[in-house]
Amino acid sequence: MAPPYSATSLLLTSSPSSFLSPFPAAKRDYRPRLPAGRAFVVNSLRSSGSELPPAVQTFWKWLTEEGVVSSKTSTLPGVVDEGLGLIAKRDIGRNEVVLEVPKRLWINPDTVAASEIGKVCVGLKPWIAVALFLIREKRSEGSRWRRYIDVLPEETNSTIFWSEEELAELQGSQLLSTTKSVKEYIKNEFEKIEEEVISPNKKLFPNPITLTDFIWAFGILRSRAFSRLRGHNLLLVPFADLINHSSRIETEDTYEIKGTGGLFSRDSVFSLRSPVYVKAGEQVLIQYDTRKSNGELALDYGFIEATANRNAYTLTLGISESDPFYGDKLDIAESNGMGETAYFDIYLGQPLPPTMLQYLRLVALGGTDAFLLESIFRNTVWGHLDLPVSRSNEELVCRVVREACASALSGYSTTVEEDAEIIESGSLNPRLEIAVGIRAGEKRVLRQIDGDFKERESELNEVEYYQERRLRDLGLVGEQGDIIFWEPK
Numbered sequence: 001m002a003p004p005y006s007a008t009s010l011l012l013t014s015s016p017s018s019f020l021s022p023f024p025a026a027k028r029d030y031r032p033r034l035p036a037g038r039a040f041v042v043n044s045l046r047s048s049g050s051e052l053p054p055a056v057q058t059f060w061k062w063l064t065e066e067g068v069v070s071s072k073t074s075t076l077p078g079v080v081d082e083g084l085g086l087i088a089k090r091d092i093g094r095n096e097v098v099l100e101v102p103k104r105l106w107i108n109p110d111t112v113a114a115s116e117i118g119k120v121c122v123g124l125k126p127w128i129a130v131a132l133f134l135i136r137e138k139r140s141e142g143s144r145w146r147r148y149i150d151v152l153p154e155e156t157n158s159t160i161f162w163s164e165e166e167l168a169e170l171q172g173s174q175l176l177s178t179t180k181s182v183k184e185y186i187k188n189e190f191e192k193i194e195e196e197v198i199s200p201n202k203k204l205f206p207n208p209i210t211l212t213d214f215i216w217a218f219g220i221l222r223s224r225a226f227s228r229l230r231g232h233n234l235l236l237v238p239f240a241d242l243i244n245h246s247s248r249i250e251t252e253d254t255y256e257i258k259g260t261g262g263l264f265s266r267d268s269v270f271s272l273r274s275p276v277y278v279k280a281g282e283q284v285l286i287q288y289d290t291r292k293s294n295g296e297l298a299l300d301y302g303f304i305e306a307t308a309n310r311n312a313y314t315l316t317l318g319i320s321e322s323d324p325f326y327g328d329k330l331d332i333a334e335s336n337g338m339g340e341t342a343y344f345d346i347y348l349g350q351p352l353p354p355t356m357l358q359y360l361r362l363v364a365l366g367g368t369d370a371f372l373l374e375s376i377f378r379n380t381v382w383g384h385l386d387l388p389v390s391r392s393n394e395e396l397v398c399r400v401v402r403e404a405c406a407s408a409l410s411g412y413s414t415t416v417e418e419d420a421e422i423i424e425s426g427s428l429n430p431r432l433e434i435a436v437g438i439r440a441g442e443k444r445v446l447r448q449i450d451g452d453f454k455e456r457e458s459e460l461n462e463v464e465y466y467q468e469r470r471l472r473d474l475g476l477v478g479e480q481g482d483i484i485f486w487e488p489k
């Protein structure tokens with residue numbers, strides 16, 4: 001009997017879970033590529049103070065007046081391939097502190113709370129409160145952060161800033177659907193805040209605030225906020241946020257909050273160390289986040305890496321409400337830390353996530369295997385699902401995953417080989433380079449998943465299923481896998 005599940009009811013293939021919450025604490029850290037909106041000329045790594053754009057010189061003067069930098073400071077801002085960056089003035093040792101920025105210059109939800117708009121921002125999501133604050137400061141000539149805001153880019157190469165034509169290069173990709181969802185999310189949040197906070201408080205927001213402003217602020221926060229700090233999930237630190245990312249650096253542990261009077265005291269400083277030895281004149285770089293996929297890097301910062309295992313694809317699996325065993329399956333999933341929908345990030349060259357096969361087998365469970373859903377198995381069923389349950393269950397899992405891969409692969413307008421040719425054909429503009437790299441990477445992961453399940457499919461006759469394991473455990477299967485019967489004496 002054909003199992004009552006189709007490829008589509010078993011799984012969908014897109015949308016990383018992360019976009020729903022722009023600043024999840026554990027997995028995220030944010031930064032963006034060459035700011036397209038700024039007219040800085042990219043030259044060498046060694047721009048000296050006098051070659052700097054006027055806005056950066058004024059910013060530096062401000063930091064000096066604020067006592068944040070002095071002649072002893074070991075770094076200088078400079079114009080580099082990545083936009084602005086931090087250049088070593090002298091040789092810098094590994095783990096040497098390169099800058100310290102006092103709390104009074106940071107921008108975080110506390111800054112907003114203490115500001116004129118603090119009262120109307122109570123209860124807002126932290127990123128929304130900080131976004132509103134940034135936009136308002138950007139419009140205010142007398143802002144305390146004027147010098148800082150003047151050196152922020154108008155946009156980065158994050159896909160949220162791409163034109164329709166540029167986005168078309170991502171056709172069929174997961175990054176395209178994530179980008180659209182993120183923009184939709186920002187738009188919804190903007191409309192809500194416009195109605196509930198901006199319009200009723202015209203005196204506090206005398207200048208019009210547009211969706212474009214809101215997207216700008218989102219992009220700034222996503223690309224520059226330091227997030228791996230306990231109690232400071234959303235922290236903008238002027239000067240420190242000029243640091244660029246290098247794929248060659250492995251350690252992420254490069255910044256911390258130091259405070260003479262405790263972590264949250266007024267005397268706290270944000271302290272940034274160089275993870276490696278840097279020669280005078282070279283750029284000081286850090287690792288933004290080793291766990292981010294290329295899709296996440298492109299969305300957050302506007303660059304990708306050539307490193308193979310940054311290529312990822314998120315499989316979204318779900319228990320359909322129309323499944324006759326919906327309630328039991330959901331109960332089992334929930335007792336094992338999962339839910340009606342589960343997201344599995346699959347990386348190029350890496351094994352499948354550990355619980356993915358269990359979840360797939362659970363979702364596909366039906367027919368004569370449905371007895372495993374009975375309550376007497378509730379405590380053990382998850383363990384049973386770790387290994388193949390039955391041929392029909394395993395076959396369905398393989399078929400559905402392979403159909404989903406084929407369907408996803410058919411949505412792209414180019415093949416991996418065509419993408420490779422485009423990359424080889426010469427210098428691409430940064431956004432096209434990202435688009436081609438992303439779509440090629442996603443397709444390679446999809447091919448890998450398909451290959452994995454193709455192999456499983458070819459082994460369906462060889463693997464041991466639940467009933468055989470059970471018989472063996474009961475001592476009813478002989479050494480050669482033969483079933484032992486009781487012969488009549």
Ligand SMILES: C[S@@+](CC[C@H](N)C(=O)[O-])C[C@H]1O[C@@H](n2cnc3c(N)ncnc32)[C@H](O)[C@@H]1O
Nearest residue numbers: 031032033034082083084223242244245301303
């Ligand atoms: C925290 S800011 C660093 C300062 C930034 N370069 C600037 O001009 O203001 C992060 C942004 O720098 C750029 N960036 C950082 N590392 C990069 C890299 N390895 N490749 C390309 N762009 C990079 C991206 O635009 C990213 O969004």
